[in-house]
Amino acid sequence: MPSLPSNASYEELSLGALDPGRVEAFWRYRAHVRTIQVLLPDGRMDLVAHCSLRPDGSIAASWLALCGPADVPGTVDARPDTVSLGVRFRVGWGGACLGLSPSVMRNVVVVGAHAAQLIGEPAQRLLRAKSLEEMRSAIESVVLAKTSQAVFSAGQNRALKAIELIRAGSSETLDDLLASNSRARRTLRRDVVAAAGLPLRTLGAIFRFQRAMAMLKSQRHTSLTDLADAVGYTDQSHMTREFRRFSGSTPARPTAAPIVEREFSMAHGRNVQDRNTWALDN
Numbered sequence: 001m002p003s004l005p006s007n008a009s010y011e012e013l014s015l016g017a018l019d020p021g022r023v024e025a026f027w028r029y030r031a032h033v034r035t036i037q038v039l040l041p042d043g044r045m046d047l048v049a050h051c052s053l054r055p056d057g058s059i060a061a062s063w064l065a066l067c068g069p070a071d072v073p074g075t076v077d078a079r080p081d082t083v084s085l086g087v088r089f090r091v092g093w094g095g096a097c098l099g100l101s102p103s104v105m106r107n108v109v110v111v112g113a114h115a116a117q118l119i120g121e122p123a124q125r126l127l128r129a130k131s132l133e134e135m136r137s138a139i140e141s142v143v144l145a146k147t148s149q150a151v152f153s154a155g156q157n158r159a160l161k162a163i164e165l166i167r168a169g170s171s172e173t174l175d176d177l178l179a180s181n182s183r184a185r186r187t188l189r190r191d192v193v194a195a196a197g198l199p200l201r202t203l204g205a206i207f208r209f210q211r212a213m214a215m216l217k218s219q220r221h222t223s224l225t226d227l228a229d230a231v232g233y234t235d236q237s238h239m240t241r242e243f244r245r246f247s248g249s250t251p252a253r254p255t256a257a258p259i260v261e262r263e264f265s266m267a268h269g270r271n272v273q274d275r276n277t278w279a280l281d282n
Contacts (some may be wrong), residue, residue: 016140018087022097022147025142031078038255040213041070041246043206044199045094045102047119047143048086049126049135059130064115064123066098068105069197071206073247073255085135087143091203092163092195094169096150097143101177102197122146158188159195166204169232208232212239216254222253 013026024044031037046067049061069091094101100118122142129135152160192200208246212231214220221227225236228251234241240250248256 002262003221008185013136018140018143019147022090022093022150023087024090026136027086027088029078029084029086031080031082032146034078035078036075038247039067039074039076040068040210040255041072041206042210043069043071043091043196043203043258045069045089045098045100045105045197046086047089047098047139048084049129049139051083051085051132051135053081053083053132057131059132059135062127062129062135063112064112064119064126065112066100066105066115066118068100068108068110069094069102070107071198071202071246087133087139092156092160092192093150095195095197096152096156097147099146099150102195103193104197146157155187155191156195159191162188162192162200163196163203166200167207169207169275205242206246209242212243212251213247213254216251227251 009032010027010029013028015023015026018026031194047067048065048067050063050065052061054060089097094100095105100117116127119126119142122145125138126135126142129138172280189200192198192203196203196205208231212227212233215227215231225238228234228236228239231239233242236251242256243249243251247255
């Protein structure tokens with residue numbers, strides 16, 4: 001079953017003062033040996049600080065990364081003695097909070113000086129941190145400032161409503177939202193791409209794929225046919241095509257990688273904190 005490799009560790013930290021309506025997780029990742037970490041598409045945006053550590057645990061060097069919404073799988077070279085601290089924004093919120101275009105950032109990771117330039121003056125506080133605790137505090141302060149300055153248009157609000165409906169699997173309510181004239185439907189689709197960087201149909205496919213991966217990991221299925229039906233695929237062949245699209249693997253032999261479980265698991269009375277980890281090269 002897909003899981004985080006044993007030679008790496010991932011945990012989600014307290015959100016502290018961060019708004020849980022806009023920020024999905026504050027996470028930390030560390031590879032204990034050099035490894036190639038698989039990343040599955042999840043449609044989110046992340047602000048990440050990578051920290052190279054001295055033997056005493058202090059930060060020897062740090063660099064920043066801005067990760068755009070992805071709809072294709074990828075891999076990164078995760079190095080030992082490097083800890084990554086990151087904030088993952090909820091789908092549709094990252095662009096507005098960071099002041100970036102999600103469409104431009106689609107399947108893009110901006111690293112180093114360019115990332116610092118996009119973040120602006122607050123990036124210098126992150127780069128001055130001498131310990132992981134200082135870095136964590138600096139990230140929280142920067143994200144608090146960014147989220148408090150975010151401006152949302154009517155189109156952004158329409159997009160967030162549609163994203164929430166499709167994430168919750170509320171197809172009938174979403175149909176109601178789309179059951180207006182064709183011009184209004186086109187407008188909503190443009191709003192979603194502007195807010196999330198991905199089309200509504202692609203986001204729905206990503207959410208469904210992640211739900212299927214979550215069920216595979218927890219073994220909440222009796223057969224692949226039952227799994228396809230439970231998650232909402234037309235049939236097993238449809239599910240296999242989507243797995244190949246998003247992971248390059250099949251449901252029978254899924255990719256061993258962290259997955260986004262929270263959205264699916266919360267609907268079942270659980271809060272499983274596991275998702276794609278970003279351990280990006282400098």
